[in-house]
Amino acid sequence: MMGMTNMTLKPQDVLVVLKLVAMAARPWLYASLAVELGMSPSQLHAAVKRALQARLLVKREGELLPDIRNLEEFLVHGLKYVFVPEMGEMSRGMPTGYAASPLDKHLVQDNEPPPVWPDPMGTIRGYIFSPLYKLAPGAAQANKQINWTPSAVKTQHAQCQTMKLVTGVVELGSLHAYIDIIDHGKGFDLAINGDAAQGRGVKNMHHRAEQIGAQLQVTSSDAGTRVRLLIALETS
Secondary structure, X not given: OOOOOOOOOOHHHHHHHHHHHHHOOOOOOHHHHHHHXXXXXXXXXXXXXXXXXXXXXXXXXXXEEEOHHHHHHXXXXXXXXXXXXXXXXXXXXXXXXXXXXXXXXXXXXXXOOOEEEEOOOOOEEEEEEOOOOOOHHHHHHHOOHHHHHHHHHHHHHOOOOOEEEEEEEEEOOOEEEEEEEEEOOOOOOHHHHHOOOOOHHHHHHHHHHHHOOOEEEEEEEOOEEEEEEEEEOOOO
């Protein structure tokens, strides 16, 4: 159609949105935020415009806010296909991904070298893992939250301090193996946000479970949320 402009999301746009998540409700100006991210004000304006069009940002009462629900869905299901990271050789750098705080305190790591963003001033040796955007390492050094924000958006939004993984076998007419992911966050209303017919994230999870012949069960209350994957076991 005439008059419509098609914009393509760029890596720096995601960085800008994650920065706003890390800032919470702190007021900001384009000029100061551009300096923190190592961008020019015009680059920041363009990134915000694209993020708004992609619905990763929303404007409410004149304020720009991350759309947490859309952002969660994009980070979990879309980011890895749109911006594919590249792994490289061993180098000195700053830890990222599961090796960065706070995930490094909650995940058991093997003896393999960790993923790092290349940094000549880094103190850790690991395999180079390309950053989302070339200026991301510098921005992360200025604001440590940026490094872990993509992995922690969901736990931050749920106000969750602990999570656990439980596996086992249960009798449901026949033997089923189950995998439970349990958090102790604030939960959510399944009838409004999580119903398979309404919540896009939960709907996608149900669909993926069906594709492998499994069942997905989601329960949630103000005491936390449990996601259970049930897989029928073949018996001779």
